[in-house]
Each structure stands twice: as structure tokens, then as C-alpha cells.
Amino acid sequence: MRSKIIFFSLLVVFLVSCQRDPLKKKATIVFYNLENLFDTIDDPAIDDEEFLPEADKHWNTERYEKKLQDIAQVIAAINTEELPELIGVCEIENQAVLHDLVEEEPLADGNYQIVHIDSPDKRGIDVGLLYRKGEFKVLEEEAILVDPGFETRDILHVFGKLGKDKVHVFVNHWPSRWGGLEKSQPNRIVAAQTLKNKVDEILKDNAKAKIIIIGDMNDEPDNKSLAEVLDAQTPDSKADLYNLMIPLDEQNLGSYNYRGDWNMIDNIVVSASVLHGEGFVANNQLGQVFHQPWMEYHNKSAQMSPNRTYGGPNYYGGISDHFPVFLQLNWNK
Template sequence: MKRIVPLMIGLLFCVNFTFAQTVIDGSEEGKRGDFRLMFYNVENLFDCFDDSLTLDNEFLPMGERNWTWEKYQKKSQKIAKVILAAGGWEFPDLIGLCEVENRFVLDGLFKIGYLNNTGYQIIHRESPDRRGIDVALIYQPETFHPIDTSFLPLIYEGDSISTTREILYVKGKTNTDDTLHVFVNHWPSRWGGQLESEEKRIGAAKLVKKKVSEVFEVHANALVVIMGDFNDYPDNRSLQIELNALAPKNEFCTNKLYNLAYPYLNKTGIGSHKYQAKWGMLDQFIVSGALLNKSGVLYCDPENMSLFKPDFLLETDRTYFGQKPFRSFVGYKFNDGFSDHLPIILDLWRK
């Protein structure tokens, strides 16, 4: 039996809180699938302690961001609020997170904080990222049982070691006896320019493609879900050509990949992230055709990816007009918000 969100937990976040699913594709509010996946770039969820092995000095009490224990706790509570709201009256079954500093901040969310009674388990390890930010997969053991876990190191051409966050691969069984192959990604940023940094994301795409190909070699009907902040759009080379994630159409090949974020591409005012005046979908779900062809008990349709954007995750954009994500920082100024990204959700349905 799935865990239901306790009423008392909801009351802890009663200010501007709603369980209603707000999506940009016009889906009916409150409607959710039988198995819900969520991905969220939580924008620098750092603790306030110095890690001598990473470049985290700006997130210290005396650092550039004046990052205190009080600010860290407020940030952690806000992320918990988002997870609770995004689940509706049941928790998300799988949650992919990126921009988390370490296991301490994850335990602060799921083992000590407001989510400590939710039963979530954590898959994470420290990555070689110079800033110390990692990816993680959080799962409900009642609905997902990990069988195999790999952390795939991304080594740039010309380097001998990895210096960035790894790609997390988890193979697991669902409570419907389906096997899901889940990838959690946070590809290299566009820092320095989109074209100048493109080869790094192409390297990430090739790494994921190699592992996906290995999965398909064993099982051509594999149910694959690739989630993440790709720092590229669905029609960029890394995703469209190197990963070969196609736009979903009417017919699907079981061992090909389809990017469910394509319908959101280049739509005015729609996206998971806003850069200056332009919204864009950097955060995406990519699935194998087997999920769209209903090869297992669990399946999805091309429109089953949604963007979670309740009012409390947005604020007025006084520079470029409209709204923008209510982020934690604007430059180095503490904004007391949630994240510079909006969460995305994928609902799987049971036949």
C-alpha cells in the first residue's frame, strides 16, 4: 500500500500551500498516474560547513553568500514543501535531484527534516565535481526495489580523470513487477558559452548512449527513463543527434529513445528555467519506446510529462516582465526562494 501524505505534515507548510498539480499542458488538476517520477534541480542545496576537498567556500557563514545554518534550514524546508506538493496526496515514487552537496543535506531532507517519516531511501555518493554538487535518486521502497546501481564517470576528452558530477544509473523492480532502468543526469553547464561548452555535453550524451545501448542489447523491450537537467534543449546536438532522443510521434520503436519535452520546445512563456526573458526546457524526461508502446504493465503517453508550477514557486519578473522561478539567490543576494528551476513530473499508468 502506498504511503499517504500525513495531514500534519501538510499543516507544517500551510502558508500558500496546495496539493493541486499545476501543469502547463492543461491536464486536469489533481490527476496523477499510478507511478510518479519527479526531477528537480534544487539550486545549490549546500550545508554551511567547509569541505576542504571542494570549492564550497562561498557557501560558508563568512563566504560570499553569507550562507548560515538558518538559511540552510529554510532552504531545506522549502525543498521538502515542493516534494510534498508535487506528490499530491501520495508521495512521488521516484525523485531525481541535482545540485545537492552531499549525503548530509539529503539526510537533512529525508531522515531528519519534515520528510523523515515518509520512508524514502537514498541512492547517492560523492562525485568528483569541483564544486561538490551531486545527483541522487530517492525512492519509495514500497513501490521500487533497486537491483543494480552504477555511477558513471564523465571524463572529458584529453583528461585522465573525471572532474564533474557522475551520471547515476539504477535498475530496479516496481511494485507492478516491471523493471525500470533509470538515469539521473546533470550535464555540464553552459558556463563560458553554449557553443564553447557543447563538447562537454556531447561527451555526457555519448556516455548515456553507451549505457543505454548495453541495456538494449540485453533486453530490447527495456523500460528506460532518463531524467535530468541537461543544460541543453531537446533540439540541441547532444540530445537530438548524439543521444538520438527523438520527438514523440504516433509510432514508437521499443528500443529507441523519445524526448517527452519536445512539445514544450520554443513555446512562449513555457519552460522549467528562465534565462533573461526566455523560458526554456533544460529539464527533461526521455523514455524508451517500450514505455510508449505499453510493453510492460506500466506505460506512459507522450503527453504524460508535466511541469509543476504552483504559484508559490514563482515570483514577478520586474526586469523582463511576466514571472520567473522564485530562486534562492539573485546573484549573490539571498532571495529566500526555492530554486531557479521548476520541477518536472512524469506519470506512469498501470494497464
């Protein structure tokens, strides 16, 4: 009788511990350019005058709250079974707007925590990472300076545990194409080289390191910065890094529409262990662009593009001028 009681007690302890620490089977990684998510408060330290109530855009609390609600609905719709575990974002003014975002329903149910470090960008637009507490644990975080002589966004590097897996996540927003593709290209090459140096350092220390690179690179997969400098290749090749947006890019699909042409400037790049390793691995070795009809704008010619918030000083009331991209991971061990 005593042995039966002991066995039953041990069984109860085991079942309770399993409930407290279930093995995570799936994970969703998202990147979303939020198109100038600014609050309405003047910050003398940055150039935010464009997004104040008295400016030409007439940015105000009502419009700000609508944008927050819309973004939250988009993120929640990417995986209707469960909120994403990791969400990289760019074009955010500060940490306060991220706090406001994660308090919106239905994101509030995800218990999201924030990693954000102010960058040297003179407009104040930064990158950040949202993660679900309990699903991801931050072990280290750092802002990688791209170029001391150029005021652009840092690269955010977060090392942590996703379930039982250790992963390096890099959130990027490389310099824009302002002034033209060729004239601005050297700036993005510097950003790519900065990232490549850090990735090489990680892989030298651990060839099986899991690395997930997400961001608005302002370049497409076949541009020099990504294809040559970062050396991110097709998922079916043999390389250190793979750009999972290449298959869609080859179908002339994209995350951003410029004057009627689709551009795949929001990219997801992973190391070999994310494709071929154990633990969390990429589902179908493919990144995805997410959009639904309620996120779209259709012009008079029936051409579709992301429904943006502004066009110059004109308020359109849309969500963002980018569609989010995402990656599904499955446990393979």
C-alpha cells in the same frame, strides 16, 4: 464444517497477502535541480567556501533549514494524492543534505531511501536519487564516469523494481553552458554519448527494457546532444528513445528562465516500452513542468520565473532557479 473452516482460513491468508503486496497502479517520477543545496559545514575535499556562514552569501543554518522545508513542500505538492515514488535531484553537496531533506515533513512520511555516489566535480555538486522504500527496490547502482579528463558530474544509473516492473533510471547533470553555448557544447556531447553507449548496451541485451532518463542536461530537446547524439525523438515518432518534454518545448514553455527566455533544459527521456509496453507506461506520453504561484517570482514587467535562492551574493529566499519536471506512470496490464 471442516471444509468451510479450511476455505475461510485460505481466504483470510489470501486477503492478508494482498494487503501486504498490493498491485501498484500509479507512480510519479520527479526530477528537480535544487540550486546549490549545500550544508553549512566546511569540507576541505571540495570547493564549498561559497556556502559557508562567513562567505559573501552568508549561508547559515536558518537559510539552509528554510530551503529544505521549501523543497519538501514543492515535492509533496506535485502529487497531492501520494508522495512521488522516485525523485532524481542535482546540485546537492553530499549525501548528508539528502538525509536532512527526507526527514522534513511531509517527506518524512514517504520513508525515502537514498542512492548517492560522490562525483569528481570539484565544487562537490552531485546527483542523487530518492526512492520510497516498499515502492521501489534497488537491484544495482553505479556511477558512470563521463570523461576521465573533465571534472564533471557522473551519471547515476540505478536499476531496480518499481512495483512489479524492472526499470533503469539514469539521473543526469550535464556540463554547464559556462563560456557560451557553442564553446561548451562539446562537453555535453561527450555526456550524451556516454549515456547513449550505456543505453545501447541495455537495449541490445533486452530490446523491451524500460529506461527512464531524467536530468538537467543544460541543453534543450532540439540541441545536438539530445536530438542527434542521444537521438531522443518526439513521442509520436518511431525511435528507441523519446523526449517527453518536446511537446511543451514546442509551446515555448520551459523549466528554467534565462534573461526572460524559457529554456527546457530539464528533460525526461524514456525508452519505447515506457510508452507502448505493458506494466507501467507514461500517462498521456507527456512530461510536465510543475510550478505554483508560491514558487514563482514576478518582476516589474510581470514576467514570471522560478523564485531562486540567490542571485550572485544576494539572498532572495526562494526555493530554486529551476522548476521540477515530472512524469506520471499508470499500470497497463
